[in-house]
Structure formats: structure tokens, C-alpha cells
Amino acid sequence: MTVLRHIRRYAIPGLALGVLLAVCSDQALAQAPPAAAVPDTADNLTGTLLFIHGNPQRALPVPVADLRATCISRLEAGLRGKGHRTADRQVLENLMARWRIRGSHLVPREFLAELHENHDVGQVLVVTLLSDNARFLLTARMIDTRSGQLTFVELKDVDLPADWTDWPLVIDRISREICPPWTAPPVPTAAPLLVLPTRGIASDPEITSAAAHSLLKTLVSQGMIMIDPALVEVAMIRAGRPSHWLDAGGRRTLRDIFASEVILVSELVSYDPQNSSGVAQFFDGEDAGPGRRSLTVFSLTLRAVDLESGTAIRSAQIIHEKLPPTGWFGNRIQTTLLQELETTSLELWAAYGPEAEDD
């Protein structure tokens, strides 16, 4: 009875206070100033590099050129809406053609330097559109052109509408969601962390890419200052070796170019028992609808390798087992692969250790 009396005494004033606060916060939001004001300096343009992977025509009966044009214009609109000044698209496309940039994982430092010095582009948003039957996955990385530093990572997936003619609306929505607000360029650090692209074992390239971006997103959100993996990959390829061949010559190359001491190496291993090749057939299982891919059991591994000795100085591995979608009392709890990858990435970082920032 005493408890009930207390509830009666405090519930109504508490509710009133909550409503008052909600109204005030709504008004505060309504009166809030627009996104960060962009200083009128010459080098703060933002460029957009879009790469389309997969076979979008299988899901969407429109020419890829139309899809590209629409996607870029929506991304640029999204960036402008969040305080960016966008770079001239034609200039970017000419430069990409001249530098022969054909993948989001192959961005040379010199290309970024030219963007910065000759075209006043301060940062580039590297976006990858992966299409998979009735689903699109968009990944985005913001790279500072002065330092090659990764400042923002995001990934989103979306179902295509049943009426495929509405596809521009879907692209518009996901493009706006994936664009980051404008922020001041980061202060370059003396010895940034290097990260290699995630290596997939028994996992297809699209899922490996999603895992890689999910892990990068976790690292950036935890305040790690690191060079974009694409720059590291290009540096190793130019030194005549695959990016993960961290032999003495490769490590020397990385130390000389980036003045770094540690490189992070990650692996995604699928233990999917359904298929001996390990490649899953659907994005999120049969219950999630056709055309979706899934990993029922997978592990994510993160290792820090000392660039001087070539040995691992820290390591963590996390296993994730997808639970059946039915929970207690028949509740259906369905998580998407992206959600599972993000959760696993956070768990991996926790297992790796917060003190790792000191490495």
C-alpha cells in the first residue's frame, strides 16, 4: 500500500514534468541553429567518390549510369544538407580516370594530395553501393585529403521497394542517412595507426566488406586515429606485394611512408555449416525474406602487429552464433547481419582492450 501511495504521489508530477521537458526540448530543437557553419576557406570542399559493386541490374531494371548519376546527386545533396560544400563532380571524375581508380580499396595518397593542393578538396567521401537481389548496402568512409586519416565510417542497408519505380526515393533516403555532418579537419598525428582491409575466410566479398566497414566504424567511434586502409593497400601493391604480406620489406615500406609503428590486421571467418564452401546463400536467413545473406556462425579476429619485429603484440577473437529468430513466449526477435556485425565488432573491441589505444 505504501508503495502504491508513493507511486500515486510521484507519478503524476513526474509525468507532467516529462511532458514539459519533452515540449521544451522540441522547442529547443526547433530553435537550434542549423548544422555547423562552414568557414569560407578555400580548402574545405568535400568530394564524393562512388563505386558500384555487384550486379544492380538484376535487382533494378535501370541502366547503371542512371543509378550512378542519381546516387551521386543524392549524396551531394545529402552532404550539402549537412553543412558541406561539394566539389565539382566533373573534376573528380576526370581525376579518377587519370589515376585509374576503379575500387574503393585502391585510393592512392598522391590522388588525395592532388585533390587537396590543386582543387581545394579537404575531404572525400568514398561510397560503395553493393547490390544483392532486392537489397542495397551502402558503405561510406570520409578521408581527410591532407593526412589520409579516416574520420568517419558508416554503413546502411535497405530493401528495394516492391514497386521498383520508387527506387530514387530509397536512394535519396539512404544517401541522406549515410552522409556525416561537416566537422573541422582533424589535426594530423605523428604516428597514426595503420589498418589493413579485413581478410575474409569462407565468406563472400560483400559480407567481408560489410564486416570491414563495421570494424572500421567501431575503431573510429572509439577515437582511434588511423590511416584509411585503401592508402595502405596501394602502398603495399606499389611495393610489389599483396597488402597482407607483412614481411620485412613490406613493413619497412609502411614505416617509411606512414611513420607508423603498429598495424591492425583483421579476419572474418565463416563457420556456416550449411555450405561446405562457407558462402552463405541468404543475407539474413529464410525468415528475413528472399535475397538476403546470412552468416550463422562467424568469428572476427583483430591483431596488432609491430611493424619493427613483425610479431603480433595483441590479439582478440570473438565468435558469433546466430540464434533462432524465436525468443521467449513466441516473440520473434530478428536481427540483421549488419546489426550482428556491429555488435560483434563492439564486443571484439572490448575483448581487444580499451588500453589498446596506448599501442
Place this chain on the structure above:
Amino acid sequence: MRRLLSGLALILTTLALVPGCSPQATSYVREDVDYSFIRTVAIFPFKNLSQDVHANDRVYSIFTSQLLAREAVEVVEYGAVLSAMAQMRLNLDSVLTPAQVIEMGKILGVNAIFFGTVEEYGVERVSRDRTYSLTCSYSLAETETGVTIWSSQTRSQGSSVWRKIFGGGSASLYSVSRKNVDNALETLF
């Protein structure tokens, strides 16, 4: 009542003594080697004799993580081993002679090299039940003489008496593989 309780206790004690993933390991450790001198090691890519094309890579990943977790030795990164193999013109199926072990040790700057072979990997049918099973052999060769100083053959299964009594299918391939690696490494460290 007392008899019933003591009978129940006996059954529970018997069940508790039955191992979870029923591993079976046969190992050899050379006695005249001072293992404290082995500080840095490399792990040669595992060979695969099973039907699953990714079995060796999966077990390799777990073996690397479990070895690092023991903090007993420093481990050279996988890519450096691939680079040394390319330099020595070796392929994944190569069986190294003692001279090649010594040479690889010099290239990588390691005191010893681990080798592994996945012999069985996948689903096994035990009566009507499907269970995952794994049989692997591991060895360690030191790079001064190229001689094998440790070897272990381990078999693990995903079924157990507990699982049969209380329901639930086989343990996952990851769990079975990790148990297998742990049981092998326990005979060394």
C-alpha cells in the same frame, strides 16, 4: 529417501566426469629440448585432407588466436610466412625438409615453426544424430636443426552425454575446432 538421494548423486557425479566434447589426443614432446629458448614462432599454412575447402584456413585462424592468447611465444604474422614461402618457392602442399625449416627460420627470424594438417572436418553421423567432428595433427620444428620437437594428433566431436540427455544438437564447428586446438596446445604449454 536417503537411498534415492545417494543414487541421484552417483548419477550426477558420473555425468560430471564425462568430458564435454570428448577429445582424444596423442602427443609427443621431445624431452631433451629447452622450450624456454623458443620465443618467436611462425605458423606454416595448414594442409587440408578434408572435404571442406576452407577447413585448414578456419582451424589456422583459431590456432593462431589460441596460441597468442597463451602469451607463451611471439607469433610472426601469416603474410610474412607467405612471403617467405614465395621466396623459397614453396607451395601450400610442400613438406619441408630440415634444411628448408632452417632456411625459413632464418628468413623469418623465428626459433620454431608450427605445422598442421586437418585430416577430418565436418559432419559425422553417430546412429541417428549428426555431430561435428575434427581430427587434426600439429607439430613444431625448431629452426636450429630442423628437427620436430613436438607433435600431437587430436580428435574432437560436438556431441556429449550432457547434450544427449538434455537435448540440443552438436556443438558448433567453431567450438569443436577450438576444443581441438586447446587440447593439442595443452600438451605443449
